[in-house]
Amino acid sequence: MGMLVTSLASGLLLGCAYAGAAVGLSLAMGMARVFNLAHTALGLTCGYLAYFLLTTAGIDPMVAVGLLAPLMFLAGLALWPTLFRPTVRGVADPALSTSILTLGLAIVLENALSKVWTPNPRIMSTPYSNQAITLFGFTVQGSLVVAAVLGLLLVLGLHWFLNRTFIGLAIQAVAQEPDGARLVGIRAELVSMLVFALSVGTAAIGGVGLAMIYSFGPASYFDWLLTVLLIVVVGGAGAILGTLISALGVGLVLGLGGALLPQAWNSLILFGLLLTILLLRPYGLFK
Amino acid sequence: MLEVSGLTVYYGPLPAVREASLKVAAGQFVGLIGPNGAGKTTLLKAVSGLLRPAAGRVVFDGTDITGWPAERICELGLVHVPEGRKLFPRLTVLDNLRLGAYLPRARAESDRALKEVFDLFPRLYERRRQLAGTLSGGEQQMLAIGRGLAARPRLLILDEPTLGLSPRLAHEILEVIKRLNSERRLTLLVVSQEVVHLLKLADYAFVMETGRITAEGPASELIADPKVRKVYVGL
């Protein structure tokens, strides 16, 4: 019983961490028409960079996130006009063309990581990573708590930004009715670029979060991607709070599954759930 | 104020507007009528920058705006309330109006603009916290006009503001539009299927058929024109 409750608690924390990894993809899919299969690969790259900063300079991953997220935001600004804008504009199915583009990017990143850091798995060990923290009577891992807080702050921050700032409203306007947005003077093109850059910036936060929880190798992005896709598809592309709720659910399933079932079953549940949902509700998830 | 000359617009290989020319003078209320599929919407979209014309010129207040993107044209004060309204359905009425005043020029006066819109359409004030997508058709039309007004237009283009409304509501909307012109000296270019009513209120009108402007004249003369009567007023 005690173990069950603890795994429930860590499932919820895991969900928060995954929400951080998923929310940027939700934004890109729902508001910039980019089906970004490289989202978690970008996050994983940041995970490796944080690992590098930690092992060589002793920089705490929480600090590293503060450096990497703005850097990735800038990278997003650079990637949009060069690779993504031509892939989205004037294309019959932007979702398909961006998914092929980003599959290519993910493969490039995976193998570049493997080249630089070898295929061996890495673990980010900070002073708090294995420290047991007692929260409301549950004992959970320190790094899990940190990753969960990062993810939760990210999601709530984005929610606030999209609904309480003028730029956020403009972003939603472009997503809901691009022509209407242009007619009130919103430069839809710039807004898409901003959304994409935000999405890539948040990939850093989510990726470092997951890298703090799991041991990771160059191919880890793949399982992360499927999990994050499941979360986005269930939560609804572009729905920020929907992503959070769906991530909590998926976190619970993974947390419980991890505690109760052998590894093969976990993959089966993940693949099976994603397959079922895509088959049952393929449309209407995307505008 | 607005001068369109020789405008031609294609969808793929097919022209939807062919060498259309029209003029709107400052302070005027101009109507544009014609059967469905004549190319009225296409013409207006090319004027406001949603579509790129293949040939011809659009001059607004002495500035050649041909081929400019919509967002820059809006900045000049040429505001288009499109067919189908194009509201932001999952934002509130208030946020839709605020976004109408998105550009710095309009944002500076957005409080006053909002107040004016609410005076004009008290129903919108009652529903200001509701999502735009949940409004009735008439309310949505009011919101679309309100959003256009919030952008502080000098020329307001309205495409089918009466579409899908009951005749009573349609007339009500047209009366409000007329007041914008007579009380606030707002220049208007309006498309509507309520031909008789529109021609009664407008100063001048153009008739469009299969992509071309086929007739024009003071609205009171057009309404008396037997040809126009036969096609549109055959009621």
Added chain:
Amino acid sequence: MTVIFMYIALSESWTILGGYAGYVSFGHVAFFGIGAYTTALLLLHVGVNPLFSFPLGGVAAALFAAVVGYPIVRLQGPYFSIVTLLVALLTSLVVKNTPALGGTTGLWLPLPDMPIELNRTTFYWFMLFMALVATGVTAWVENSKLGLGLMAIRQNEAVAEAAGANTTYIKLAALVLSAGLTGMVGGIYGYLRSYVTPEIVFDLNIGVTLFLMALFGGCRRWQGPVLGAVILSVLGEFLTLNIGEEIARIAYGLCLVLVVFFPDGLVGIIDKITVNRKVAFGGKHAVER
């Protein structure tokens, strides 16, 4: 060479649905693996040589495609792609956890009892045969009624449907045909490797490489995948031997990025160049194109 022929066969098969209809399957390796396991089981339990039974590998893959295909081909864009990928992952997962199929260790196939040289040439000829068959079938589809339907779907599925085409049926037929060819290739490959394990025959790298080659060469016409498979196999082999496997994979990834900017692939680029030349010489054909 044998590997080049294999990839020609695989990317040609993929093109029937992925190229002509634009339904980009990420998971074709499922059919490949099913073909491999089918012939492996037939060898181990019935004693039939895979070099005779590989068409049955194709039949098994085609049957599988027919059973699971119906809901899948109704999905669109990347949703179709992701679901095909999941099907491949799930198939592999099921195989890994089925003791009768050897689990993760897979099945070991005793090689044909003949000199190693002869062995090599045998597989060489069989893969060449499959490359010719797949290319032939794909070229035939291109000019058939099925091909017309598939291309209409790529151009505008709603219009094709409105014109009375049963698009679901057309896509399903293409998927089954494509899966069948892929399964036959898999049936030979398993024997070639003499080991059939989930890691080897459900390798996602094979699944990505086969369509990457088709896209790169240009998958609107049957010539494209041949071109793509030859060029990228050679490039991949060269990079792997001289610099490293990771660099080869990075090059493949970059090709996938490039493909988005040249949707008609190499064949499309070549077409453009030749058309421009003809125009420059005042050729008549160019105008008619």
